[in-house]
Amino acid sequence: MEKLLADRTRQIDASGIRKVFALAEKLKDPVNFSIGQPDFDVPDELKEEAIKAIKAGQNKYSQTAGEEALKEKIAERIKKEIGWERSAVLVTSGVSGGLLLAFMALINPGDEVIIPDPYFVIYKHLVNMLGGKCVFVDSYPSFQLPLEKIRRAVTDKTKLIIINSPSNPTGVVYSEERIKAVAKIAAKKKIIVLSDEIYEKFCYEGDCPSIANYYERVLLLRGFSKSYAMSGWRLGYAAVNETLKNVIEEMTKIQQYTFVCAPSPFQKAAMAALDYDVSSFVAAYRKKRDLIYEGLKDKFELVRPGGAFYVFVKSPAKTATEFVEKAIANNVLIIPGNVFSEKDTHFRISYATSDEKIKRGIEILRRLA
Ligand code: PMP
Numbered sequence: 001m002e003k004l005l006a007d008r009t010r011q012i013d014a015s016g017i018r019k020v021f022a023l024a025e026k027l028k029d030p031v032n033f034s035i036g037q038p039d040f041d042v043p044d045e046l047k048e049e050a051i052k053a054i055k056a057g058q059n060k061y062s063q064t065a066g067e068e069a070l071k072e073k074i075a076e077r078i079k080k081e082i083g084w085e086r087s088a089v090l091v092t093s094g095v096s097g098g099l100l101l102a103f104m105a106l107i108n109p110g111d112e113v114i115i116p117d118p119y120f121v122i123y124k125h126l127v128n129m130l131g132g133k134c135v136f137v138d139s140y141p142s143f144q145l146p147l148e149k150i151r152r153a154v155t156d157k158t159k160l161i162i163i164n165s166p167s168n169p170t171g172v173v174y175s176e177e178r179i180k181a182v183a184k185i186a187a188k189k190k191i192i193v194l195s196d197e198i199y200e201k202f203c204y205e206g207d208c209p210s211i212a213n214y215y216e217r218v219l220l221l222r223g224f225s226k227s228y229a230m231s232g233w234r235l236g237y238a239a240v241n242e243t244l245k246n247v248i249e250e251m252t253k254i255q256q257y258t259f260v261c262a263p264s265p266f267q268k269a270a271m272a273a274l275d276y277d278v279s280s281f282v283a284a285y286r287k288k289r290d291l292i293y294e295g296l297k298d299k300f301e302l303v304r305p306g307g308a309f310y311v312f313v314k315s316p317a318k319t320a321t322e323f324v325e326k327a328i329a330n331n332v333l334i335i336p337g338n339v340f341s342e343k344d345t346h347f348r349i350s351y352a353t354s355d356e357k358i359k360r361g362i363e364i365l366r367r368l369a
Contacts (some may be wrong), residue, residue, distance in 0.1 A: 008239055011128040016339035023328045031361035033062055033349040034333040036168065038229040038309070040281055046269050053268035062264040064256045065248075066091025066237070070267050073274055082212045084241045088248035090255065091262045091270075095198045095223040098124055101251040101258070102194060102219055102238060107132040111159035114150060118143070118312065118341040120168045120196065132159070136342055137172060143172040143312065147181050149267075155184065160192050161185075166199040166208055169340045169348040170312040171289070171305025176209040183215035196218045198236070199308040201227040201278050206285040208307055209273070210363070216241045226308075228273045233266040263364040267278060285309055285351075292351045295362035299369040309352040310339065318369050320347045323368070332364050 065071065071089040078087050092098035099122055109131030115123050117136040127134050133160075137149040146185055150161065155177065163182065165174040186193050195211050195218050212218040223236035240248050255261070292311055293304050300316035318324035320336040324347055327334050338344035351358055 008129045011056065011127045016336060017176070019332060020324070020335055023325075024038070024333050025335070027328070027331055029331075030328075031332045031357050032353060033351065033361055034335050034350060035350050036310075037231045037351045037352060038226060038285075039354065040229050040284075041282065042216070042229050042233075042275060046230075046273050046276060047124045048149050049272040050233070050266055050268040053265040058265050058268055060264060062261045062267055064261055065089070065206065065252045066262060067264070067267045067271075070271050073271055074239065078212075078239055079273060079360065082220075084212070084239075087239050087241040088242065088245040090238045090248050090252050091267060092221075092236045092238055092255070093234045093259045093262050094225055094231075095196060096122060097234070097255075097259055097262070098122070098223075098236050098238040098251075099194075099196070100180055101254050102221070102247075103127060103130050103132070103248040104254050105247055106159055108159075110157065112153075112155060112157040113159060114153050114161040115146060116150075116163065117343070118167075118169050118337060118346070119162070121340055133157075138342075139170075140343070140345070141301075141303070141314075143167065143170040145174050145178040145182055147185070148179060150182060151185050154189060154191070158189065158191055160194055162196065163211060164196040164198075166202060166307025167310075168199065168308055169310050169335070170303065170339070171308045171310040172303060173203065173205070173208045173306035179209050179211045180214050183211055186215060186217065190217060192217045192219055192247070194221065196221050198223040198226055201282060202283070202285055202309060203307045204289055204366075205306050212241075216243050219244065219247060221364050224273055226271055227278055228276065230266070230269075230273070233269070234263055235266055235270050236262075268330045270320055288351045288355065291355060291358050292349065292362065295359070309350055311349045311351065312346045313342075313349060314346050319344045323347060326368055327365065330364050330368060332361050 074089045089293045107130045112133045112135050113127050116139045135153045139146045220239045225231035315323040324336040335348045337346035
């Protein structure tokens, strides 16, 4: 078996999450705080757009970089929100697809990638798989951008800084002040910042600042999976300012020989999604955020999240894995922090579930604290 498989397979460890799912299978009607996607369905209007596109025969490959009309609409939106007069856009198979293409286009073996810890787990495994080196900068306990550590982590080999706000797994929104400071650090050595903004809509205290507003060398990744609950439709996009357009060109080349294109009938629905107002969903999720935070704050140590649908809570047991096992034995599914971190001190709750389940989960977790 060892000889059969490529060496890179040994760099990937999916055991943490798999263990939780294996345990979950045995539970009856658990409180499932482990899921990383919204609990609402795709709005009917957007489903209709996808059905219409399929019936009208839009079932073939699209252009490699995506339907022209969709790319133009995305570029318009970016011009309005970010102020980039001209941008280059690539429609991807989810943000995950965008991440793989970005890393393939940018990372040479030995290149260093600065990643605030905790992090979205894909970053680590893809960077490792490509022979890059993850340089983690600890952001505990506030989970804000650790500026001094980022500054010290920069070397001549630094290729990329990854930021993700609102963040998975912490729900923290990076402050404008810190984002500007990271832009300054990156600008000194012209380092590209990859900004994963997949949770941009789930923003509970005003707007979530984007580093693209303060820095030109940003590779912006945004998606449709979370905002419109289309995680199965596999749609996202990558965008850069004109100055970095060769990055998008190279990513497009690699898309041509890997994903070929993003799912084409759904690209039509994505056009409509860009005009769809999700503020009522966001308002409901803000209430869920309040429910979970208020329900746990006197018994657990946790930072009040400003976005996404996660809270990252300090484990009352010595290790998070220990506490997670106890929670699962009591019918609550949570994910141990070591899945998203070099530490195992916290656990992630996804509160993308019904209010009734959230209340039940709070009650059980409080008992176990
Ligand atoms: N980035 C972050 C931070 C995420 O949490 C996720 C989904 N869990 C993704 C990217 C990938 O999402 P998708 O591929 O469905 O767009």
